[in-house]
Amino acid sequence: MEVTLIMFKAIIAILVILLVLSSFRVVPQNNEGLIETLGKYSRTVKAGLVVIIPIIQKMRRVSLAMFPAEISKYSIITKDNAEITTSLTLNYLVTDSYKYFYNNTDSVKSMVELIRGHLRDIIGRMDLNEALGSTSKINTQLSEAIGDLTDIYGIRVVRVNIDELLPSAEIQKxxxxxxxxxxxxxxxxxxxxxxxxxxxxxxxxxxxxxxxxxxxxxxxxxxxxxxxxxxxxxxxxxxxxASDGYFKNQSLDSFNKLATGPNNMIVVDKDDMTNLGSIPATAKVWNKSIENE
Structure with a gap:
């Protein structure tokens, strides 16, 4: 009987120790804890050691670190009725753990659908050529469009980027x-x-x-x-x-050439007609003329 009592006390002591230990919780760095009392939100606690009431209270841990997410390919119709396929990557973080956990059954999925809807609206107002050549512009407009809208989910989108914009196979061809x-x-x-x-x-x-x-x-x-x-x-x-003697010498030379030639006609200046007989060349011409006769 005494052994049974000792065992019972030991079990009670162990249960008390376990109960005490279970009342302590540790919230890691860059996390928050949501304390629920009998299933109802009670308070939010920061990183560190937290004491709760076992069985009655429960703590849910929410990470505040940045998360990467990928939005898989989906189709969008442009202003000129061309079909293009797009995919995105983004980074987000939880800014309000209460909204993130309690205001939506799946805040991340809701955020993704919100981004998809705004991207459809932006590209839907563009022609195909404009959309394909305006990736940077679309990124800027999308970031401005979603702005603080994701705040209702307790989330803030830090960066969003369009990885690709591809026309359909027919359009590409x-x-x-x-x-x-x-x-x-x-x-x-x-x-x-x-x-x-x-x-x-x-x-x-x-x-x-x-x-x-x-x-x-x-x-x-x-x-x-x-x-x-x-x-x-x-x-x-x-x-x-030149002197007059030069020209007279030239004349005499010309007469000599005429005398030896077949012609019997001589042209002289009228002033020299009186002195014609004194010119030896004239005599030769004259004699030759008589012999020919």
Missing amino acids: AMDKQLTADREKIAAIEKAEGEAKNIELTTKAKNDALIATAKAKAEAVKTEADAEAYRISKLQSSLAA
Whole structure:
């Protein structure tokens, strides 16, 4: 009987110790604890050692650290009825553990749906080409749109980023064809411009050569004309400076040449007609004329 009593006391002591130990809770760093009394929210406690009433009270731990999340691919229709597929990544953290845990059965899912809805609205007001080329702009508009709206879930979105915006396979195929056509068009234009430039340069080179040749010929003609003018000028100067004896000698030389030639006609100046007989060359011409008769 005494052994049974001792065992009973030991069991009671163990239960009391376990009960006391179970009344202590530790809230880790960057976490908060939500204390519930008989299933009803009682208070919020910070990181550290917390004492609760066993069985009656219960603590729920909520992390305040930043969480990454990925929104899987889903389709959006643009303003011009083109279908594109998008996926996002974001980072969020809990700013109000009470709202996060009690105001919504799944705050993270609600936040994701909110972001999806705003992204559909933003892209739905854009044409396909505008949407595909405005990822940065869409990120900015999306961040501004959600703003503090997620505060009702006790969550704040720190960063949101669109990972990809892809058109449907049919649209992509059409875009590839258009891109190929544009590239071929650009190549054809560049080729035509190159040929035109080549023709222009060739024509210019030929024209420059013709002009250079014409200038060279003109310069040669001018040089030749200048030389001839110089020769005539010097000749005239020499003749102007020559004495009468020089011209008489030239006349006598001409008469001598005529006398030895087949012709029998002599042209002399009228002033020299009286002295014609005194010129030996005249006598020779005269004698030759008589012999021929």
